[in-house]
Amino acid sequence: SIAYSFIIEGSSGGFGMFLSIPSFIFVIGVGVGLTFMRKHTFKDAELGKSLRNDFALAGWLGFVVGSILIFGGNSGSITDIPSYYFSAAIIPFLYGHVVGAIAEAFMTS
16 A cells, blocks of 8 residues: 555655664664563563563654654744654654564564
8 A cells, every 4th residue: 555655646755764774773672672671570472472562662662752852952833843754753653563563473372
């Protein structure tokens, strides 16, 4: 559906707008770190579920950090902020939920 909207419908933007190395590193780093800190509290069969929850939490934390960075430097009104800044703040949320679902699928026995 994303390819259809870009290629057929001619939507603005592109696939590159879904890629952010800093967001990916943030989500993976925080998610794995949280799981590592709590590894003594769950059994091996629960690793996938824990990773999914921690990656989702890391995505939300990335969204909050991105939002703070966007609004923290704004001295004017909300209309002065470029719209692609909001898109960049949502990317960690997307990564957290997608990577969490993939991790759960691979790590749950």
